[in-house]
Amino acid sequence: MFVLRQCLTLGTKSSIRNFSATTNLVNLTINEDTGVAIMELNKPPVNSLNYELLEAMHRTLVKLENEKCPGMILTSSSRSTFSAGLDLLEMYKPTVDKARRFWSMLQNTWIKLYSTPYPTVAAINGHSPAGGCLLAMSCEHRIMVPDKMIGLNETQLGIVAPQWFQDCMRNIIGERQAEKALIAGRMFTSEEALKIGLVDELATDKEDLMQKAHDFLDEQMGLPPLARSVVKVGFRKDTLSKLINGREADIKMFLDNVFQPKVQESLENYIQMLKKK
Numbered sequence: 094m095f096v097l098r099q100c101l102t103l104g105t106k107s108s109i110r111n112f113s114a115t116t117n118l119v120n121l122t123i124n125e126d127t128g129v130a131i132m133e134l135n136k137p138p139v140n141s142l143n144y145e146l147l148e149a150m151h152r153t154l155v156k157l158e159n160e161k162c163p164g165m166i167l168t169s170s171s172r173s174t175f176s177a178g179l180d181l182l183e184m185y186k187p188t189v190d191k192a193r194r195f196w197s198m199l200q201n202t203w204i205k206l207y208s209t210p211y212p213t214v215a216a217i218n219g220h221s222p223a224g225g226c227l228l229a230m231s232c233e234h235r236i237m238v239p240d241k242m243i244g245l246n247e248t249q250l251g252i253v254a255p256q257w258f259q260d261c262m263r264n265i266i267g268e269r270q271a272e273k274a275l276i277a278g279r280m281f282t283s284e285e286a287l288k289i290g291l292v293d294e295l296a297t298d299k300e301d302l303m304q305k306a307h308d309f310l311d312e313q314m315g316l317p318p319l320a321r322s323v324v325k326v327g328f329r330k331d332t333l334s335k336l337i338n339g340r341e342a343d344i345k346m347f348l349d350n351v352f353q354p355k356v357q358e359s360l361e362n363y364i365q366m367l368k369k370k
């Protein structure tokens with residue numbers, strides 16, 4: 094039985110169920126019998142990842158870890174989109190402080206999500222470009238509904254997917270496929286993504302998607318949790334350490350590049366194009 098409750102303070106595992114009480118950017122539902130958490134991104138229309146959404150995700154992930162969450166499903170409340178990736182408005186003509194704060198929160202959130210000791214599954218119920226694809230790739234398992242698009246499309250926008258985005262993709266689909274996909278900024282249909290291993294399963298609809306996500310977690314939760322998490326983090330440690338030890342350099346890379354006139358021009362054109370659609 095799922096129970097969703099509004100609350101204003103952080104409480105015990107059984108008392109808190111809707112976590113971002115002030116903004117509702119993240120709906121958190123916890124199954125009281127199994128402890129399985131469903132983290133639903135809820136920033137209409139397309140879950141673009143701005144500072145506030147990333148911060149709400151980060152807080153939720155910290156909470157889940159502290160409460161010894163046994164497993165988590167990441168999904169979206171939007172019918173069309175899992176996440177449209179980084180909020181373009183965060184990168185378009187920001188102040189240096191705002192840009193730094195934003196990038197640092199993106200790093201925080203990714204580090205938490207990529208390193209959870211508990212199993213995570215992305216229930217990808219819509220398009221998942223760029224930063225949206227990063228979120229999905231950071232989970233352990235990906236299930237996607239048909240006829241949507243996923244990929245790291247940054248090159249096509251005249252920007253570059255940071256090294257850790259690229260590493261996540263390489264870890265999943267391998268060097269050759271990742272190189273081709275990243276150079277082209279290729280977006281894959283759900284069916285193509287399944288074929289190259291970017292997603293693990295397709296679902297027929299939202300209900301099937303959630304059922305398959307629960308099935309994956311049931312299987313994982315049957316394994317000894319400590320051994321499971323040690324192996325997981327072992328596989329991910331090189332990718333994680335690269336960013337953790339190079340956070341300042343990564344922020345500098347972002348700041349050095351995002352203010353380049355060419356990058357600002359690409360962002361402006363892209364934002365205009367999306368608005369005119």
Ligand SMILES: CCCCCCCCCCC/C=C/C(=O)SCCNC(=O)CCNC(=O)[C@H](O)C(C)(C)COP(=O)(O)OP(=O)(O)OC[C@H]1O[C@@H](n2cnc3c(N)ncnc32)[C@H](O)[C@@H]1OP(=O)(O)O
Nearest residue numbers: 141173177178179180181220222223224252253350367368
């Ligand atoms: C040369 C050196 C360079 C170095 C570079 C520096 C380092 C920077 C690294 C940055 C890495 C970036 C990662 C990213 O994630 S960038 C974001 C990429 N995202 C996309 O390309 C997706 C864009 N959106 C879409 O394609 C579609 O919106 C989508 C398929 C997701 C959904 O389509 P749908 O038809 O359902 O919705 P609309 O297109 O009508 O959109 C609705 C409104 O939402 C606005 N929108 C969409 N996406 C974004 C976004 N990412 N950020 C902000 N706003 C977004 C869209 O404009 C619509 O707004 P309005 O309702 O006001 O018109």
